Amino acid sequence: MAFQRKLVAGLISLLGIMLSSGLHAAADMNMRPGVTETSIAAYDLHMMVIWVMVWVSVAVFGAMIYSFIFHRKSKHPVPATFSHSTKVEFIWTIIPIIILIYLTIPAIKLLIKMEDASDSEMSVQVTGSQWKWHYKYLDQDISFYSNLSTPPEQYEDFDHQGTDKGENYLLEVDNMVVLPINTKIRFLVTADDVIHSWWVPEIAVKKDAIPGFINETWTNIPTPGIYRGQCTELCGKNHGFMPIVIKAVSKADFTAWVDTKNAEKKAAADAAAAAAAASWDMDKLMALGETTYKSTCAGCHGVTGEGIQGLFPALKGSPIATGPVAAHMGIVVHGPSSKKMPAFGAVLTDAQLAAVITYERNAWGNSTGDMVQPSDIQAFKAGN
Amino acid sequence: MSDHHPTGIKRWLFTTNHKDIGTMYLWFSFVMFLTGGAMAMVIRAELYQPGLQFVEPAFFNQMTTMHGLIMVFGAVMPSMVGLANWLIPMQIGAPDMALPRMNNWSFWILPFAFTMLLSSLFMEGGAPNFGWTFYAPLSTTYAPPSTDFFIFGVHMMGISSIMGAINVIVTVFNMRAPGMTLMKMPLFVWTWLITAFLLIMVMPVLAGAVTMMLTDRHFGTSFFDAAGGGDPVMFQHIFWFFGHPEVYIMILPAFGVVSEIIPAFSRKKLFGYSSMVYATASIALLSFIVWAHHMFATGMPVAGELFFMIATMLIAVPTGVKIFNWVATMWQGSLTFETPMLFSISFVILFTIGGFSGVMLAMAPVDFQYHDTYFVVAHFHYVLFPGAIFGTTAAVYFWLPKWTGKMYNETLGKIHFWMSMVFVNLTFFPMHFSGLAGMPRRIPDYNMMFAEFNMWASIGAFGLGLTQIFFLVTIIMAIRNGKKAEDKQWDGATGLEWDALPSPVPYHTFATPPKVD
Numbered sequence: 001m002a003f004q005r006k007l008v009a010g011l012i013s014l015l016g017i018m019l020s021s022g023l024h025a026a027a028d029m030n031m032r033p034g035v036t037e038t039s040i041a042a043y044d045l046h047m048m049v050i051w052v053m054v055w056v057s058v059a060v061f062g063a064m065i066y067s068f069i070f071h072r073k074s075k076h077p078v079p080a081t082f083s084h085s086t087k088v089e090f091i092w093t094i095i096p097i098i099i100l101i102y103l104t105i106p107a108i109k110l111l112i113k114m115e116d117a118s119d120s121e122m123s124v125q126v127t128g129s130q131w132k133w134h135y136k137y138l139d140q141d142i143s144f145y146s147n148l149s150t151p152p153e154q155y156e157d158f159d160h161q162g163t164d165k166g167e168n169y170l171l172e173v174d175n176m177v178v179l180p181i182n183t184k185i186r187f188l189v190t191a192d193d194v195i196h197s198w199w200v201p202e203i204a205v206k207k208d209a210i211p212g213f214i215n216e217t218w219t220n221i222p223t224p225g226i227y228r229g230q231c232t233e234l235c236g237k238n239h240g241f242m243p244i245v246i247k248a249v250s251k252a253d254f255t256a257w258v259d260t261k262n263a264e265k266k267a268a269a270d271a272a273a274a275a276a277a278a279s280w281d282m283d284k285l286m287a288l289g290e291t292t293y294k295s296t297c298a299g300c301h302g303v304t305g306e307g308i309q310g311l312f313p314a315l316k317g318s319p320i321a322t323g324p325v326a327a328h329m330g331i332v333v334h335g336p337s338s339k340k341m342p343a344f345g346a347v348l349t350d351a352q353l354a355a356v357i358t359y360e361r362n363a364w365g366n367s368t369g370d371m372v373q374p375s376d377i378q379a380f381k382a383g384n
Numbered sequence: 385m386s387d388h389h390p391t392g393i394k395r396w397l398f399t400t401n402h403k404d405i406g407t408m409y410l411w412f413s414f415v416m417f418l419t420g421g422a423m424a425m426v427i428r429a430e431l432y433q434p435g436l437q438f439v440e441p442a443f444f445n446q447m448t449t450m451h452g453l454i455m456v457f458g459a460v461m462p463s464m465v466g467l468a469n470w471l472i473p474m475q476i477g478a479p480d481m482a483l484p485r486m487n488n489w490s491f492w493i494l495p496f497a498f499t500m501l502l503s504s505l506f507m508e509g510g511a512p513n514f515g516w517t518f519y520a521p522l523s524t525t526y527a528p529p530s531t532d533f534f535i536f537g538v539h540m541m542g543i544s545s546i547m548g549a550i551n552v553i554v555t556v557f558n559m560r561a562p563g564m565t566l567m568k569m570p571l572f573v574w575t576w577l578i579t580a581f582l583l584i585m586v587m588p589v590l591a592g593a594v595t596m597m598l599t600d601r602h603f604g605t606s607f608f609d610a611a612g613g614g615d616p617v618m619f620q621h622i623f624w625f626f627g628h629p630e631v632y633i634m635i636l637p638a639f640g641v642v643s644e645i646i647p648a649f650s651r652k653k654l655f656g657y658s659s660m661v662y663a664t665a666s667i668a669l670l671s672f673i674v675w676a677h678h679m680f681a682t683g684m685p686v687a688g689e690l691f692f693m694i695a696t697m698l699i700a701v702p703t704g705v706k707i708f709n710w711v712a713t714m715w716q717g718s719l720t721f722e723t724p725m726l727f728s729i730s731f732v733i734l735f736t737i738g739g740f741s742g743v744m745l746a747m748a749p750v751d752f753q754y755h756d757t758y759f760v761v762a763h764f765h766y767v768l769f770p771g772a773i774f775g776t777t778a779a780v781y782f783w784l785p786k787w788t789g790k791m792y793n794e795t796l797g798k799i800h801f802w803m804s805m806v807f808v809n810l811t812f813f814p815m816h817f818s819g820l821a822g823m824p825r826r827i828p829d830y831n832m833m834f835a836e837f838n839m840w841a842s843i844g845a846f847g848l849g850l851t852q853i854f855f856l857v858t859i860i861m862a863i864r865n866g867k868k869a870e871d872k873q874w875d876g877a878t879g880l881e882w883d884a885l886p887s888p889v890p891y892h893t894f895a896t897p898p899k900v901d
């Protein structure tokens with residue numbers, strides 16, 4: 001008996017040591033604590049549950065293993081006959097309740113804190129759409145789209161040659177969300193089309209972006225750095241390709257960034273006005289059209305305009321892209337009545353709209369020869 | 385005389401015999417299991433390493449969607465109904481199910497429902513691609529045309545499940561042998577009775593959800609479209625009001641199975657029979673008030689989050705009672721480890737691990753870090769594969785001698801077990817890590833930091849795929865030329881099917897009810 005008890009004690013402590021060293025050695029297997037107060041609190045709670053679970057497993061699995069060894073038929077030919085014990089059953093109903101209360105109290109406290117976005121110092125509106133994020137700084141009057149910047153050559157490997165992938169493969173974007181540190185920032189999260197979800201593990205913020213509704217969440221980042229996340233709600237074909245990148249900077253750097261952004265915005269507006277006033281030749285329209293098409297439209301309609309049967313119509317040979325120009329402008333500027341495609345009237349500049357429509361009407365064998373000028377777009381918008 | 389039955393295709397088409405229907409359910413579910421498994425192989429092949437090697441993201445989404453739908457509705461649920469058909473009449477001393485013609489119909493709907501669902505793979509725009517949870521508006525405004533076939537398929541399998549459930553309830557309440565009081569029923573019958581009530585409660589809710597989708601898609605309603613005054617989140621409430629009880633629908637009968645098998649190989653009565661019954665009933669009741677734990681990130685008010693968090697954690701209490709009771713059943717028993725027992729033991733261990741991650745997911749403030757990552761994928765595969773599927777597997781090995789009168793080869797059974805055990809863990813354990821490291825679910829490609837975990841998971845999954853072929857061969861060999869089984873193949877087994885019936889069981893049993901004392 002004494003030997004058996006020692007053996008079991010030995011086994012149990014061995015298991016404990018293995019588990020704990022496993023957990024420590026493999027930090028990259030575990031949740032990252034992140035950088036904010038709430039993310040660290042969530043991590044602590046996570047570790048607390050893990051340890052509770054480890055000890056419960058040691059008890060339950062320990063008892064089972066003990067049975068396997070000492071109550072096997074060869075060792076224990078005559079089974080006991082007990083089949084219930086009110087006392088024991090009462091105890092093992094109460095103990096889990098106590099453990100659960102022990103876990104729930106900190107969880108309640110943390111949850112209430114995480115859901116309290118009051119007293120925030122600035123607000124950013126986050127809008128998900130298939131398959132990019134739009135950020136609008138409500139207090140700074142800045143807004144931009146943020147797209148995946150990993151080029152398709154890195155992920156398309158259908159010929160099995162292997163591709164060179166950058167360090168931040170699929171977790172890099174063209175425009176990062178720049179945020180000041182030590183500032184309580186409120187995010188207003190919503191979507192244009194389907195449900196997306198905005199998740200940055202390092203700050204423990206995950207909020208669903210729901211079309212037609214605005215969700216609120218917040219963070220307060222203490223340390224400068226770059227924090228990467230991804231969309232976590234299945235949102236269609238390119239769900240795996242809409243990352244989120246936050247760049248947290250000092251307050252001074254943030255102000256400087258806001259100034260540059262504003263200057264850029266003014267320059268861009270001037271350039272757009274000049275471009276809109278100018279008359280473009282075919283080559284220029286086609287060149288800008290191609291870049292715009294590849295970055296904005298190819299995700300659905302395909303690089304060569306072939307679309308996906310049944311989901312996204314082919315533009316190659318499409319009756320709209322080869323028919324009357326007004327209908328083509330209408331669907332691109334205002335979106336189709338089915339709402340399956342976003343309206344691009346406010347997303348692209350007039351020059352980009354003109355160029356992309358021209359491109360669609362003259363690429364992949366669509367040879368209408370039509371040219372759409374930025375001024376045509378302006379007139380079209382004004383006319384409607 | 386008692387063995388007289390029609391032969392050929394007519395036997396199977398027109399049968400009203402619970403044993404034939406049970407057999408058809410089991411084979412159907414196995415075929416679906418292999419089909420859904422083949423899709424899992426496509427998924428794991430694509431995820432074997434970073435980069436897109438085999439399938440386009442659009443097709444990948446069809447695979448994850450169809451894999452989930454087929455496994456849940458085609459493999460797990462019918463397998464449980466198959467077991468119910470075979471076992472419930474024998475265990476309560478009834479000659480057949482109470483409504484045998486309806487029984488025939490509820491089975492024969494299924495092949496049509498799934499043919500329709502699978503045919504969507506060949507349609508323009510492809511199969512449904514919005515995940516087995518089919519959240520609106522991805523499944524309404526933005527869904528492929530084949531979605532209507534999916535909707536009709538779900539309606540059909542819903543009708544089939546409801547009829548199956550009605551049959552179980554009517555049978556259990558009306559056809560028990562004299563002396564078989566409710567509290568004497570084998571636990572498998574109890575868990576199925578409770579499951580049947582869950583089915584009747586929630587399958588109509590699912591039917592409502594898909595019908596609203598249908599009218600949103602074609603008849604101008606806006607149940608799930610904010611622009612018309614609807615709400616996409618309402619879809620999730622309705623779906624999970626079905627979906628959470630659904631997970632218990634898949635697992636409760638398996639609880640029943642191991643509650644039969646563990647006592648048999650411990651040669652000891654089930655510990656705490658009545659607390660097992662009450663625990664099952666409380667799990668079922670609680671399952672109706674926890675649905676929104678799947679929706680913590682949707683922007684629910686804090687009060688709602690608190691309610692659903694606490695209610696969910698409460699489920700751990702009756703679940704714990706069940707696990708402790710199984711352990712106490714083995715305690716001081718006289719254990720042997722034949723294949724059904726091995727599957728049942730690993731059921732208890734691995735289901736417990738799935739339960740642990742369940743408690744973790746229930747804690748709303750940390751759930752924000754786990755939700756919709758591979759951690760969730762790991763969690764529900766731990767409760768479904770070593771849970772529901774190991775449960776069914778254990779049942780097949782345990783009752784096969786009774787059903788067919790033939791014994792499987794114990795060595796092959798054990799090899800099957802160890803392959804399953806190794807590959808299940810190799811497949812699904814690393815998913816905990818990739819989830820914690822930050823990998824979202826349902827993505828076709830990922831950053832290199834998740835590469836190692838995905839590689840292991842894929843290797844495990846291929847092994848798990850092979851294991852199922854091995855299982856098929858083992859079973860076919862047993863049925864074809866297995867050794868003759870004893871009437872009471874397992875010395876520790878109890879219950880009418882072992883004590884009052886020969887092996888193989890005749891085609892018609894209990895024409896005169898047995899006496900139970």
Ligand SMILES: [Cu+2]
Nearest residue numbers: 231233235239
């Ligand atoms: Cu997404």
Ligand SMILES: [Cu+2]
Nearest residue numbers: 627628631678
């Ligand atoms: Cu649930």
